[in-house]
Amino acid sequence: MRFAKHSAVSRNVARLLLPVIGLAGLLWPSALAVAQDVPPTVAAGAAQEVVIPNFWDPRRRVERPPPGTIQVIRFITTDDFPPFNFLGPNGQLTGFNIDLARAICAELAVSCTIQAREWDDLPARLQDRTADAAIAGIAITAANRETMDFSDVYMRTPARFVVRKADADMATTREGLRGKTLAVVGRTAHEAYLAAMFPEVTRKIYPDADSARLAVKNGEADATFGDGQQLSFWLQSEAADDCCAFAGGPYLESRFFGQGYAVALAKSPNSDLKHALNAAMQSLYEKGVFAEL
Numbered sequence: 481m482r483f484a485k486h487s488a489v490s491r492n493v494a495r496l497l498l499p500v501i502g503l504a505g506l507l508w509p510s511a512l513a514v515a516q517d518v519p520p521t522v523a524a525g526a527a528q529e530v531v532i533p534n535f536w537d538p539r540r541r542v543e544r545p546p547p548g549t550i551q552v553i554r555f556i557t558t559d560d561f562p563p564f565n566f567l568g569p570n571g572q573l574t575g576f577n578i579d580l581a582r583a584i585c586a587e588l589a590v591s592c593t594i595q596a597r598e599w600d601d602l603p604a605r606l607q608d609r610t611a612d613a614a615i616a617g618i619a620i621t622a623a624n625r626e627t628m629d630f631s632d633v634y635m636r637t638p639a640r641f642v643v644r645k646a647d648a649d650m651a652t653t654r655e656g657l658r659g660k661t662l663a664v665v666g667r668t669a670h671e672a673y674l675a676a677m678f679p680e681v682t683r684k685i686y687p688d689a690d691s692a693r694l695a696v697k698n699g700e701a702d703a704t705f706g707d708g709q710q711l712s713f714w715l716q717s718e719a720a721d722d723c724c725a726f727a728g729g730p731y732l733e734s735r736f737f738g739q740g741y742a743v744a745l746a747k748s749p750n751s752d753l754k755h756a757l758n759a760a761m762q763s764l765y766e767k768g769v770f771a772e773l
Contacts, residue, residue: 532771535633535740542759544588545752552591553753555581556611559596564741565616567596577615577741579773580634580764587760587769603627606746612753614744629745631757634770636740638730639670640708642696642715645725650703652728657681663692663701669736670705676736690719697723 557565557577568574573594585592594615597605602618605611606628613631620630641652650656657678664671666685674683684701686692693714695701704711708730714720731737743757764770 536762536765544759545756549752550590550756554612555594556597556605556614557616558599581615583764583769584760617741618744620739631743633740633742636732638708638732639737640711641703641705641727642711642724643703643727648725650727660702663695663704665689665692673736
C-alpha cells in the first residue's frame with residue numbers, strides 16, 4: 481500500500497495552480513499548531529503567520545559519513561504529482577520534492593541526478609540498483625520495509641476539517657461539532673478516525689471525496705473531514721467556487737494517516753546514504769532552507 485497520490489484533483493486541478501498552493505494543507509496557523517517537542521519555524525514574509533513543521537529533534541545529532549563516501553545520488557521520482565513533483569511549463573521536473581533533492585545534494589556537496597519514472601516502477605529501480613533513492617511519497621509500511629529502507633520523515637499528510645466560510649469560526653472539538661453533520665468518505669482512515677475520536681458526532685457517508693466536499697458546499701453537511709493535501713487543491717479550484725475554508729488545525733495521527741513523506745532507499749547493510757540524507761535534511765531545516773522551500 482502506498483499513498484493514494486493520483487486523485488482526480490491532484491492530477492487535473494493541481495497542474496493549473498502555483499506549486500506552493502498545494503502545500504497549504506500541510507501547514508497551519510501557528511495558534512493551531514500541533515504540540516511538538518521542539519519549536520517550529522515561522523516562514524518569513526508570509527501573508528499570514530505560517531508554521532513550518534519541524535520533524536527533526538535538535539537533541540539528536542546525525543553524523544555525516546566521511547567526505548567522499550557518497551559521491552553521487554541518483555534520485556528517481558514521478559512527473560505527475562504536483563506540487564511535489566511534476567513537469568513545469570518548460571518541460572523540466574520541478575516541485576517541492578525536486579527542490580528538496582537538489583538542496584540535499586548541495587548540502588552534501590555531491591553530484592545529483594533526478595529522473596522521472598512510472599510510479600509502479602520506482603521500487604524495482606531501487607531493488608536493481610539503477611537508482612539510489614526515490615523521493616515520491618512511497619508509503620512507510622511494514623510491507624514496503626521488507627524491500628526498502630526509509631530516511632527520516634520530512635513532511636506529513638494531515639487530515640483537515642473544511643467548512644463553509646460563513647462557519648469558519650466553528651470549533652472542531654467534540655463540543656463544537658455536537659449536533660453537526662460531518663461528510664466523510666466511507667471505508668477510509670478518515671471515517672475510522674471520526675468514529676474513534678468523535679463517536680457522538682453524526683457522520684454522513686459518501687462514496688468519494690468529490691461528493692463529500694460538494695455536500696459541504698451545498699449545505700447538506702456542516703463540515704467534511706479528509707486529506708489535507710487534496711482539500712487544499714479543492715479549496716483553490718473552480719469546483720469549490722470560494723465556498724469554503726479550513727477549520728481547526730491538522731490531525732497527524734500516524735496510526736490512521738500514515739507516517740508521512742520520506743526518501744525511499746534500497747535495502748542495504750550500508751547505511752551511509754541514509755545517514756547522509758538524514759544529516760543533510762536536519763541541517764537544511766536548521767539553516768532555514770526547508771522553510772524557504
